[in-house]
Amino acid sequence: MKTIADIKAIRDKMQAQIINRDNFDAQAETRIVVGMATCGIAAGARPVFNEFVEQVQNRNLKGVKVVRTGCLGMCKVEPIVEILVPGEPKVTYVKVDQEKAKNIVAKHIVAGQVCTDYLVDEE
């Protein structure tokens, strides 16, 4: 069974990576922000958050963080996810599920293309 002592091995590995990385700073970090208020949770934000974590880990993406936030103000179209890539305008995706999360990582985070199908419908 896994133990907390094993976490030291992860720390040593990550510390080596941080030292190797040039100009490491939080400003250069891509952030995946998942709305996690009552509305988001009820609409399925928790598995979406965890899908993003798994995708980032499986693709071994560096400098990408998955974070929680409160209500993003459009409870009807939760789960809402904001993608903040340094130097680019913020992109807000709505009604995100695990399948969409996979595509957002593949197309937006990795290939730099906004998934226009998942944006807010302006009607």
Next chain:
Amino acid sequence: MRELSLHILDIVQNSVKAEASVIEIDVNIHDGYINITIKDNGKGMDKELLNSVTNPFTTSRKTRKVGLGIPLIKMAAEKAGGSFKITSEKGVGTVVYSSFQIDHIDRMPLGDISETIVTLLDDKTDFVWKVRLNEKEFVFDTREVKNQLNPIPIDSVEVLVYLKSYIKENIESIIGGIIL
């Protein structure tokens, strides 16, 4: 909400927003009930606010401390043969207690507790999670983990993925085989 663990996630976020530095969550499965206690050392509430938090219609958008979260868990507990209680003291903290009768037809499943635990992890707040079944217990204290990790943040994806499987294994060893 479809799982008790989603209610827990929702209620614990209130503690985070109340600027708690330590949040203790106890899931105690005992004597036919699931008892959930969430205790924080956040800013607490005065009597007036405390009396209104179980009412969904007194929600103040400005504070965002109240809303549907508390009325929903209260309703879920009461319709599953359990009870709900909230106590709070300004400047001291808040305790939210709810219980659920395990064999009640309207009790929702406990769900994925490990996913709730990792979703809440962050560098600013410490959590002490206890999952107990009869005499067995699993304790997850983030202060211990952060000591081992320092200076790597606990919410790095590598750490989250590891901790999720660590927590899952340990909780399964406590309540494994029993469908809750």
